[in-house]
Amino acid sequence: MGVRTWIDSWPVYRQLKGTDPLGLGAAVRSGRSARLAPRVATADRIVKSVCPYCAVGCGQNVYVEDGRVTQIEGDPDSPVSRGRLCPKGAASLQLTTGGAREHHVLHRRPHGTAWERLDLDTAMDMIADRVIEARRAGWQWEVDQARTRRTMGIASLGGATLDNEENYLIKKLFTALGAVQIENQARI
Incomplete structure (x- = not known):
């Protein structure tokens, strides 16, 4: 490669001499970058989901190819996160495909x-x-002559990313079991 060809291929030179002075388009595109395709281009479908890590509930787009999750990215349509994910959320692909799972x-x-x-x-x-x-061992029919019909032997701590329907069913289950300590991680 001659010196002139090398200088012409240099992005800064193309940026200063061409029609792209801010370096936002053709000036910074190389042959290699022009051949690149997005990782999600081959996905069969996109499934909307919610990040499982914390109580924020950031939206995720889960890309599926041949029945297998291939990429997880932030959902730009999510009013909560507007397409952004924290480092843990961005690494949530490991939950489905990681070798330690x-x-x-x-x-x-x-x-x-x-x-x-x-x-x-x-x-x-x-x-x-x-x-x-645990229910049998912790059951209390009454406390201080007040009828309670409860158990202190079990409790529930729900996950932050459960939806309303799941939380409703968990609340009903543990109430039917007599538990009184029913809490959710989103409030802690």
């Missing part, structure tokens, strides 16, 4: 040092048994 139920017994794999039915039965036992 667990795909099985793991359980560590009390005082145990190792995790063991359980099938889902066994894990759900263990949770149900523990809820029933």
Whole structure:
């Protein structure tokens, strides 16, 4: 490559000598950048979602290709975040495709040092048994001669990004179980 060809290919020279003095278009475009395509160009569909990390509830566009999540970006239509995501939200693709993601139920017994794999039915039965036992052990029919019909043995702390319908169902479930400590992470 000769000196003249090298200088002509230099973006600053093209910016100063061409029709793009601010360097916002053709002056800064190289052959390589002209060949680049967006990562989301091959997506089959876009699914609207909400970031799962905090109580803000930033909107996300989830790009899906062949039934697999390929990219997650901020949703410009979201009135909450207007297309922006914090570093954790921008890295939320790892939740679906990251190598450290667990795909099985793991359980560590009390005082145990190792995790063991359980099938889902066994894990759900263990949770149900523990809820029933905690409810039974903490049940109060009355306190100071006032009828209470409640349990102090279980509580609920909901996630910040659950929608109204999910929170409604969780509230109904724990109220039916007799729990009085029903809180949501969004308010903490």
